[in-house]
Amino acid sequence: MGKIADIEAHESKLYSEFAPLYDSIFGKIFYNRLERVIEDLYIPPGAQVLEVGAGTGTSFPAYPTHCNITGVDLAPDMLARARQKIANNGWRHLKVIEMNALDLKFPDNSFDYVMAFHVVTVVPDPVRMIAEAKRVCKPSGRIVIVNHFTSDVPLLGTLTRAVDPLTRWLGWRTDLQLKPFIETTGLIIEKVYKINKTSLYTVVLARKEPNGRYPAREF
Ligand SMILES: C[S@@+](CC[C@H](N)C(=O)[O-])C[C@H]1O[C@@H](n2cnc3c(N)ncnc32)[C@H](O)[C@@H]1O
Numbered sequence: 294m295g296k297i298a299d300i301e302a303h304e305s306k307l308y309s310e311f312a313p314l315y316d317s318i319f320g321k322i323f324y325n326r327l328e329r330v331i332e333d334l335y336i337p338p339g340a341q342v343l344e345v346g347a348g349t350g351t352s353f354p355a356y357p358t359h360c361n362i363t364g365v366d367l368a369p370d371m372l373a374r375a376r377q378k379i380a381n382n383g384w385r386h387l388k389v390i391e392m393n394a395l396d397l398k399f400p401d402n403s404f405d406y407v408m409a410f411h412v413v414t415v416v417p418d419p420v421r422m423i424a425e426a427k428r429v430c431k432p433s434g435r436i437v438i439v440n441h442f443t444s445d446v447p448l449l450g451t452l453t454r455a456v457d458p459l460t461r462w463l464g465w466r467t468d469l470q471l472k473p474f475i476e477t478t479g480l481i482i483e484k485v486y487k488i489n490k491t492s493l494y495t496v497v498l499a500r501k502e503p504n505g506r507y508p509a510r511e512f
Contacts, residue, residue: 312370345394346412350375
């Protein structure tokens with residue numbers, strides 16, 4: 294595995310110049326998965342939800358209108374599309390702000406849910422991003438990650454690592470392994486699952502602090 298944090302800034306043009314194409318290429322593929330994950334959370338009325346790296350707002354139609362969602366992203370062109378969706382749909386429970394997920398401008402313990410969909414392998418320092426997610430998440434809150442991680446199957450792992458230089462150039466890394474990532478972030482795991490057996494994507498439901506039901510344990 295490559296080192297978890299890269300020091301260089303994320304410089305991909307994919308999320309700025311190609312924002313108009315994002316929804317037609319990725320949005321459609323990603324939406325069904327995110328809809329299932331969000332529905333299964335049964336987010337209660339009044340919940341405060343933060344989505345980091347929200348991009349064009351792929352997930353937005355899936356959120357219940359009874360909660361308050363704030364999406365943040367670094368790419369203005371992606372956010373412009375998200376804002377357009379919010380305006381077109383008259384969504385008053387949603388807003389987006391240009392902000393770095395590695396340096397969130399929210400006070401500690403602000404959110405009941407912090408979502409990170411398809412973003413931990415995009416930011417230059419995923420461990421710092423999760424540290425920020427933990428900081429702004431309430432002690433009782435949940436951190437929800439949906440992402441691809443490098444396969445534990447040796448041949449598949451080698452193959453995904455081999456394409457890492459290419460995907461990095463495009464805008465994401467493929468060398469991130471789940472177990473070391475979870476261990477390094479110190480997340481308390483509630484559940485790790487896949488939407489279906491063949492999915493390349495893993496869903497991680499986590500908490501920032503152990504509690505009676507989810508004590509600290511080795512991942
Ligand atoms: C693969 S897209 C995922 C977008 C959306 N979550 C989805 O599932 O469709 C990754 C997003 O992360 C954003 N991003 C990259 N680095 C970021 C950072 N440091 N802070 C906030 N957003 C960032 C990109 O601009 C892009 O919109």
